[in-house]
Amino acid sequence: MEDIVFEAVIIEWRGPAPFLFAAVPDAHIGAIRYAAMTASYGWGAVPVVVRIGATEFATSLFPRDGGYLLPIKVAVRKSERIGLGDRIAVHMRVGRPDAR
Template sequence: MFEFEATLWRWRDEGTWHFLTLPEDVTDEIDELIPHKAGFGSVKVEVTVGASTWRTSVFPSKELATFILPVKKAVRQAEGCGEGDRIRVRLRVET
């Protein structure tokens, strides 16, 4: 289980996709845990933000040299968070 804080950002400053960037140390540990990743290098995870828990995948970002985590609209609304907010995350890799 990983716990960290990250800032919510919107994909290319347009549209509806919002993400969190995983810290480098978390990315390094995930790379060690899961050496053979699924399509596009994604890794299945369970995420908790506030009272919301959901399953999704983290995806590698070559541009950022780390994984990024999509945060769906329903979670953003339920937790009252938006672009630029600092968010506390619990993340568990599904092996």
């Protein structure tokens, strides 16, 4: 699967603790669902490798309201100096870091 590239605004979603996320645009949901058939953990989370700015990190997409939310880790927010309400460019691929 090719990298998925998109821009998104960082949003907050409150669960057990506050987290910041980027919503994956609807245009990419089908490709992610297809790739997730072999990559997903089985409970809906989809492993991804993401690059925001110069920072690359591994995480998992969270299923939410028929789409996916990309968690933006604290370390990434600090290194890229981004936060709630900022527009970011995301380069992402479905899979684990060692699965290229």
